[in-house]
Amino acid sequence: MAQVTLNVGSNANDGTGDTLRSAMISINSMMTELYAASPVTSQITLDGNKITSNQSNANLKLLANGTGVIELEGIQIRDNHIEGTRSNEDLFVSASGTGNIVVGAIRINGTTISSDDSTAIKINEILHVNKLKSDDSSAVTVDDGLLVTGTLQANTIDTNSISSADSTAIQVDDGMNVSGTLSAPIIDTNVLSSGDSSAIQIQDSVNISGTLTVAGGITGVTALTRGSITDGQATTSSSTITNLDTFAIASVRSARYDVSISDSTNTRFALHTIYVTHDGTNAYINDTSVSSSGSGMATFTADIDSGNVRVRMVPVSADSTTYKFVKTVINV
Numbered sequence: 001m002a003q004v005t006l007n008v009g010s011n012a013n014d015g016t017g018d019t020l021r022s023a024m025i026s027i028n029s030m031m032t033e034l035y036a037a038s039p040v041t042s043q044i045t046l047d048g049n050k051i052t053s054n055q056s057n058a059n060l061k062l063l064a065n066g067t068g069v070i071e072l073e074g075i076q077i078r079d080n081h082i083e084g085t086r087s088n089e090d091l092f093v094s095a096s097g098t099g100n101i102v103v104g105a106i107r108i109n110g111t112t113i114s115s116d117d118s119t120a121i122k123i124n125e126i127l128h129v130n131k132l133k134s135d136d137s138s139a140v141t142v143d144d145g146l147l148v149t150g151t152l153q154a155n156t157i158d159t160n161s162i163s164s165a166d167s168t169a170i171q172v173d174d175g176m177n178v179s180g181t182l183s184a185p186i187i188d189t190n191v192l193s194s195g196d197s198s199a200i201q202i203q204d205s206v207n208i209s210g211t212l213t214v215a216g217g218i219t220g221v222t223a224l225t226r227g228s229i230t231d232g233q234a235t236t237s238s239s240t241i242t243n244l245d246t247f248a249i250a251s252v253r254s255a256r257y258d259v260s261i262s263d264s265t266n267t268r269f270a271l272h273t274i275y276v277t278h279d280g281t282n283a284y285i286n287d288t289s290v291s292s293s294g295s296g297m298a299t300f301t302a303d304i305d306s307g308n309v310r311v312r313m314v315p316v317s318a319d320s321t322t323y324k325f326v327k328t329v330i331n332v
Contacts, residue, residue, distance in 0.1 A: 004030055227330040234323045236315045244300070244323060246308040249278055255329045257311065261297045265319040270297040276311055278302075283309045297321070 004026040009017030018026070043055040053060045062070050062077075070077040076085050084091045095101050101108040107116040115121050134140050139158070147165065164170050169188070177195055194200050234244055247255055254277040261270040270291030277284050283302035291297055298313040298321075315321050 227328065229326065229328050231324070231326045233325070235320065236313075236323070237318065237320045239315050239318045241301075241312055241314045244311045244313050244325065245327060246310050247327075247329060248308055249280055249304060249332075250307065251332055252309070252329045253277060253332045255309075255311075255327055257325050257327050259323055259325040261291075262322045262324075263297060263317055263319055264322075266317060268293045268297060268317075272296065272298070272300065274300050274311065276302050276309060278304060278309050280304075285311070298323075 006023045006026055007016075007018040009015070017023075043053055043058055044060065045052045045054045051060065064070050064078075071085070074084060074086055074089065075091065076083050082091070093101055095109075098109075102116055105115060105117045105119065106121065107114045113121065132140060162170060192200065232245060234242070236242055244259070245257070254275070257272070257274040257276070259272040259274060261272065263269070268291065270289055270293070272287055272289040275286045281304065283304050285300060285302040287296070287300045289296045295316075297317070298315045301312045301314075303310055303312070313323070
């Protein structure tokens with residue numbers, strides 16, 4: 001109802017105001033409405049500086065009208081937003097004593113963020129950090145793959161596998177010191193040196209498909225600059241003429257072959273030393289041998305065909321025979 005104003009007259013007791021009965025009726029009407037709208041008969045109680053819901057398990061609601069907000073000291077509440085109202089001021093959410101701040105299933109205690117339901121904390125978007133370290137000085141564990149699109153800087157990398165995501169080479173721009181064992185199918189480098197100026201130890205065989213150039217020399221091995229040493233193998237199972245090996249007349253002048261021949265069927269073995277040279281038009285050959293049977297196990301010849309010297313042989317037996325040879329060549 002609208003506010004009712006009592007007519008008190010122009011002067012005291014001049015009979016121009018409301019009658020006592022009429023005034024009391026108006027007072028009763030306003031008190032009835034005020035009583036119903038007050039905390040007395042509503043679901044809240046005002047007691048000192050406390051506003052309390054007096055209905056069991058009932059919510060206490062503060063509702064703004066339209067686009068209005070609920071304003072408290074330093075903050076305002078707009079729908080599901082809590083905002084600071086003072087310029088450039090922080091908004092603090094603090095627990096009491098040793099209590100935690102729990103948001104959904106995330107628990108915050110000081111500088112520690114943990115899961116409140118013992119499940120993993122998931123970060124689905126990009127996380128920018130300047131430092132990642134273990135809280136107890138142990139290793140940081142990454143259970144799945146780690147994809148780094150920028151630069152990875154680390155004092156120590158302890159891993160079983162480092163690979164490129166696009167199957168290209170991994171680029172290491174500066175020096176790499178390996179104090180343990182480096183195992184790799186392929187090492188593509190311009191310089192291979194010892195960190196303490198001592199020798200590099202290679203305990204197994206080294207296969208070099210290209211050219212090995214050594215400036216300082218190799219202990220126990222003579223580095224060849226005017227020729228090369230290679231090896232090979234051939235197998236025959238007939239007594240027809242066939243090639244043992246070939247070399248280009250444009251690059252090689254002379255060659256020596258040490259050929260070990262094995263005929264396991266007849267238990268015969270031989271060693272032939274073959275010398276071959278050419279003048280660009282004709283090839284010349286000399287063969288010396290020693291064998292378990294007292295005679296050679298093949299007849300060797302040489303000719304030139306399509307720019308190559310062919311070292312050819314005619315086995316004395318049609319049985320399966322193996323020829324293993326080491327070839328030393330001298331360049332033109």
